[in-house]
Amino acid sequence: MNEKIPVGISACLLGENVRFDGGHKRCNFATDELAPYIRYEPVCPEIAIGLDTPRPALRLVELQGGEVSLNFSNGKGEPMTRQMRSFSQRKVATLSHLCGYIVCAKSPSCGMERVRLYQPDSNVNRKAGRGLFTAELMAAFPWLPVEEEGRLNDAAIRENFVERIFTLNELNQLWRSGLTRSKLIAFHSRYKLSLLAHSQKAYRELGRFVAAIDNWDSLEAYTCEYRQRLMDLLKNQATRSNHTNVLMHVQGYFRRELNSPQRQELASLIDHYRRGLQPLLAPITLLKHYMAEYPNSWLAQQRYFEPYPEALRLRYGH
Known part of the structure; x- marks a missing residue:
């Protein structure tokens, strides 16, 4: 990127x-x-x-x-x-x-x-x-x-726009490198948490579409349709409740590694974000700390944790 x-x-x-x-x-x-x-x-x-x-x-x-x-x-x-x-x-x-x-x-x-x-x-x-x-x-x-x-x-519109252009750029780069079914499925996998934050319903619908990739004779035509569905999904602004759902989902990956005080601290921070007392950056920073300490290959490749360069500071205020 x-x-x-x-x-x-x-x-x-x-x-x-x-x-x-x-x-x-x-x-x-x-x-x-x-x-x-x-x-x-x-x-x-x-x-x-x-x-x-x-x-x-x-x-x-x-x-x-x-x-x-x-x-x-x-x-x-x-x-x-x-x-x-x-x-x-x-x-x-x-x-x-x-x-x-x-x-x-x-x-x-x-x-x-x-x-x-x-x-x-x-x-x-x-x-x-x-x-x-x-x-x-x-x-x-x-x-x-x-x-x-x-x-x-508008901070929410700005973040949504920037996330979409970085996502489309990655898809276009994949396209230019030569389409394969495995590449497309891997791309979609990297964006699962991001998509879940934008719309749970559309996330499930797009997941069913990806699961049916082998039903398409033309991979080019499939990718055109996938691109449209992906970008339509991302037009939905990510909500606080959907982000909270994603954060709690990620929290579950560490239930065995964290001790009781650590689990309580993380749960409290996620709840503070849910209630609008902390920006999204706060629980994500703690989760990234635990991801470094207790590596998980699936979490490590999720674009959710860095959908665009951190220097843009788009998650600081909400």
């Missing part, structure tokens, strides 16, 4: 002065904290279709029949819909290698959700649109982790 991960990003979020007003929307989390692990591939769709900066702002306009047009907000000039859709299709076709994408919120080209959708010839609008480039991206790659920079200020 040492190779930098390819992630797309709206160019303005890297500090490039490409916005309609000549400015940028630099995202500190992306540029400062995540950057050591990521190889960013910046795109500004509006610059790419030949617009200058600064320029009149664009807006999404809702037409009859549900069609959407990309117009200049000042009412001048021809719509840029055809150019934007054509560029988006061409560009997205080259992005299947990405493991994630960070887009600029509210943008008529890049916004992921709640982009203002205007009525023709008025300022009446509703927050129901999606930027044309991002719509093409998400339709082409429904498994791809996509987030807006503003939503990444």
Whole structure:
């Protein structure tokens, strides 16, 4: 997991002065904290279709029949819909290698959700649109982790996004190394505790799907379906109750090795996490100490204990 991960990003979020007003929307989390692990591939769709900066702002306009047009907000000039859709299709076709994408919120080209959708010839609008480039991206790659920079200020959303891009990167690396059934089953085994923390129900369903791998004639087709199911499962934010369930499950591996005071200390720490009195990092740190003292090969290979670099400090606060 040492190779930098390819992630797309709206160019303005890297500090490039490409916005309609000549400015940028630099995202500190992306540029400062995540950057050591990521190889960013910046795109500004509006610059790419030949617009200058600064320029009149664009807006999404809702037409009859549900069609959407990309117009200049000042009412001048021809719509840029055809150019934007054509560029988006061409560009997205080259992005299947990405493991994630960070887009600029509210943008008529890049916004992921709640982009203002205007009525023709008025300022009446509703927050129901999606930027044309991002719509093409998400339709082409429904498994791809996509987030807006503003939503990444939420600690739970940020951790979920980062975990997904690191997971997808590992799966893609496995894919490039040559698919085998044993490799896929081993990959799934490494993520069992992580998946259990996200959704117990979906974890069981995916487990049944993995158990049926031999029923598929095409391993490539199977892996495509597995990728979609895996990433759909991970979209569910890991919950405190599910983490507690995982921690108690891991605790059981040490019931013979630990003495009574040690067992009580660990159980108390897990309960304190359950009640919100300790961050997740606290019981995990103690469990990793016992894993080093009493090695277990299955636990040692679980991504749950380090789903991303610890230096990102994403488990410190919850």
